[in-house]
Amino acid sequence: MAIRNVDILSFISQFPIDKIAWVDSTTIVNPGPTYANEDMQRAKITTATKTNPVGRACFIRARYRIDGGDWQDMASTSYYAFTVTSTGTVLTNRVSQMSIGCDANTIYFRTANGHHGNASGTGPFTYTTFPHTFDIQYVLYEMT
C-alpha cells in the first residue's frame, strides 16, 4: 500500500541515535607567531567564542581547513620544518591545530599557528610570519 500522507510518518529506533542540536560554522584569522629567541617553536593561539543556542553542554564533531584548502579532521595537526640559518639547525613547528568546546552558554574555539619562515640572526632571531585563516564547521549533539 502506497503512503499517501507523509505527515504521518514516524521513526522508531530500537536504539537511541544521535540528535543534532545545532549546526554552524565560523572563520578565525590567526596572525601567526610573533615570538623571538627560544620561542621559535611556539604557536600563536587565538581564541574566539560564539553563543551556544542549545543551552546545554554538547558533544561536538567538527572539521577545519586553512586558507580554503582541504578539510581536515578536528583533531589533526599539520607541521612544517624551518632552519635556524646561523647554525643550520632544522626545527619543527605547527602550521595548524584547533580545539572546540562548549558549556551550556558558549562555544569556544582555539586555533594554533606556529608557521614562519627560516630564522635568521644569532639572537634575537627574526623570521617572516605566515597568517592563516581557519574555517571551522561544527555540529553539536545532545550529550544524553
Next chain:
Amino acid sequence: MPDLTKLQFYSGNNYLKRSSFWSQTSIAISNATTNVVTVQHDLGIIPQYIIATDYLNDGVWWACPFVNPLRGSFGATDGAPTIYSAADTVSLYIKSNSDYLGDITGVSRNVKYGIYLDSQ
C-alpha cells in the same frame, strides 16, 4: 501526491546507534606517567565513539585535544594536559600522557564518553 519535502528522515542512511556505554569518568594526570581508564564494552567490534574532556576543570567540554602554545605543554600559558583515546573490540581506552612541562602530579580531569553500536 505526497509532499516529500516534509520527510526529515531517510532510512537508507546508517545512523549511529548509541549503546548503553554512555557515561562520565575521571582520569588522573601524573608526572611522567601515562594513565589509562578502560571502559570495557565487549561489543566484538571496534566501535565508533565520542568523547569530551573538561581540560581546565572549568565546566567547558572540549571535543578534541586542547591547543597549547607549546605542544603537549601543561605549564605554558593556557596550558592543559594531553588526553587521547583509542578503542578495540573489547574496550575504550582513555589516556592521559606525561608529555608536558611542569609538576602537575595529583590532579585529574573529567571525561564524558559515548560508545556506539556501529563499527569504525
